[in-house]
Amino acid sequence: MDSAVVVGAGVLGACVSYHLARAGVRVAVVEAAGPAAGTSGATFSVDVTHLKTPYAYYRLNRQGSEEHRRLAEALDGPAWRHPAPLLQWADGDAAHQALRARALRVRGWGHDCRLAPRSVLRELAPAVAPAACGADEIVVHTSTSWFDAPRFVRTLLDAAVRHGAETHYGVTVTGLTRARGRITGVRAGDRSWRADTVVNCAGPEAARVAALAGARLPLRQVPGLLIESAPLHGDPLTAIIAAPGIDLRPAPGGGVLALSWDIDARLDGAAGPAPRGEGPGPDPRSRFGGLTRELRGRAGAVLPGLARTGTEDARIGVRPVPADGLPLVGEEPGAPGLYHLVSHSAVTLAPVLGRLAAREIATGRAAAELALYRPDRAAPGDVQDENLRAMDERRPRAAS
Numbered sequence: 557m558d559s560a561v562v563v564g565a566g567v568l569g570a571c572v573s574y575h576l577a578r579a580g581v582r583v584a585v586v587e588a589a590g591p592a593a594g595t596s597g598a599t600f601s602v603d604v605t606h607l608k609t610p611y612a613y614y615r616l617n618r619q620g621s622e623e624h625r626r627l628a629e630a631l632d633g634p635a636w637r638h639p640a641p642l643l644q645w646a647d648g649d650a651a652h653q654a655l656r657a658r659a660l661r662v663r664g665w666g667h668d669c670r671l672a673p674r675s676v677l678r679e680l681a682p683a684v685a686p687a688a689c690g691a692d693e694i695v696v697h698t699s700t701s702w703f704d705a706p707r708f709v710r711t712l713l714d715a716a717v718r719h720g721a722e723t724h725y726g727v728t729v730t731g732l733t734r735a736r737g738r739i740t741g742v743r744a745g746d747r748s749w750r751a752d753t754v755v756n757c758a759g760p761e762a763a764r765v766a767a768l769a770g771a772r773l774p775l776r777q778v779p780g781l782l783i784e785s786a787p788l789h790g791d792p793l794t795a796i797i798a799a800p801g802i803d804l805r806p807a808p809g810g811g812v813l814a815l816s817w818d819i820d821a822r823l824d825g826a827a828g829p830a831p832r833g834e835g836p837g838p839d840p841r842s843r844f845g846g847l848t849r850e851l852r853g854r855a856g857a858v859l860p861g862l863a864r865t866g867t868e869d870a871r872i873g874v875r876p877v878p879a880d881g882l883p884l885v886g887e888e889p890g891a892p893g894l895y896h897l898v899s900h901s902a903v904t905l906a907p908v909l910g911r912l913a914a915r916e917i918a919t920g921r922a923a924a925e926l927a928l929y930r931p932d933r934a935a936p937g938d939v940q941d942e943n944l945r946a947m948d949e950r951r952p953r954a955a956s
């Protein structure tokens with residue numbers, strides 16, 4: 557395989573382009589806006605390995621997490637990867653027992669986590685209000701990180717360019733070319749690019765790209781509301797926090813990023829991506845102004861320092877979620893030459909999925925590690941992600 561067009565410059569497009577270019581493949585990245593303009597620019601982007609089942613999918617996420625470390629060392633020092641402990645707790649005995657059981661399960665799989673008394677919060681996350689945690693015991697995941705996803709994307713694309721890749725920004729793919737039953741390239745208005753393989757890394761828009769070949773990708777768009785604060789006064793946030801109804805992590809520059817799965821369950825599924833700064837801001841007339849205020853209130857209850865911080869940015873990101881929550885990776889059976897690379901949790905997974913997909917595309921040899929994730933797998937079962945499953949369960953209640 558000599559040439560590839562990669563549609564989309566998010567985390568997956570950047571990683572597969574980097575590995576393809578390194579393998580000597582001629583790569584053209586064609587992107588509707590710019591690097592990390594889609595979900596990869598509006599994401600919580602923490603290592604979510606501990607949330608994944610079954611074991612094979614947990615392993616894949618863990619490989620992604622480990623490859624982040626190796627890639628960061630090889631390319632950029634630690635600049636996009638920020639190691640930090642992840643602290644979880646729950647409200648009420650039933651929720652605590654469920655959290656505990658999940659922690660013990662992943663620990664049985666070799667995951668680096670432990671149960672600890674609530675007092676460790678003071679040591680690991682002094683910025684957290686002691687009263688915010690009503691549980692006696694918390695779960696501490698020690699080998700986690702949060703990722704600066706836009707920086708990750710830019711670093712990988714720059715490296716791909718150094719290996720000969722071309723990037724074309726502000727170009728929306730509107731058609732696929734075909735010859736003798738095979739996809740042979742992309743069209744964008746009056747421009748076109750020919751390639752042996754077209755790699756569909758269009759994130760939440762991937763089903764649209766698949767449809768250009770008459771194919772159907774089982775993909776949902778699941779929006780999420782994020783707010784980012786200005787730098788905190790006093791103690792900075794030094795851990796990733798997964799507390800009841802609110803998730804928090806440090807943001808580049810000393811601020812805090814907040815997300816709530818409960819609140820996301822109440823977002824309108826039709827919400828589209830909003831560029832940074834143009835999302836549902838604090839303006840009460842904004843469509844999501846009430847939810848933004850609620851999110852800010854929940855974050856402030858855990859981190860009192862937020863009450864004294866200034867401006868914040870609010871945005872909607874759109875999760876590309878395959879019907880069963882597992883990645884969709886491989887050639888479209890009805891359209892040889894079109895290769896899908898689409899996943900939720902793709903910030904965690906991009907290093908490993910990008911590497912395996914590139915190897916498969918470049919050599920034509922199927923990667924055994926990807927066998928579970930083919931786009932034509934049997935009818936999907938339950939969603940394999942604890943947060944997504946919980947959000948789906950909350951949806952009907954939230955709507956009523």
Ligand SMILES: Cc1cc2nc3c(=O)[nH]c(=O)nc-3n(C[C@H](O)[C@H](O)[C@H](O)COP(=O)(O)OP(=O)(O)OC[C@H]3O[C@@H](n4cnc5c(N)ncnc54)[C@H](O)[C@@H]3O)c2cc1C
Pocket residue numbers: 563564565566567568569586587588589590591592593594595596597598599600601602603604727728729730757758759760761762765778779780781782815872873874875876897898899900901902903904905
């Ligand atoms: C609120 C939220 C929280 C999340 N939290 C986490 C987390 O903690 N950990 C984690 O690992 N993951 C998390 N995710 C998921 C993760 O961010 C996504 O899986 C990942 O960013 C998807 O990357 P991508 O490269 O597939 O897509 P994108 O980043 O969306 O990139 C696709 C690109 O394709 C371009 N494009 C689309 N259509 C076309 C076209 N026709 N022509 C040309 N270009 C096109 C778009 O402009 C876009 O830039 C979260 C997502 C959200 C929304």
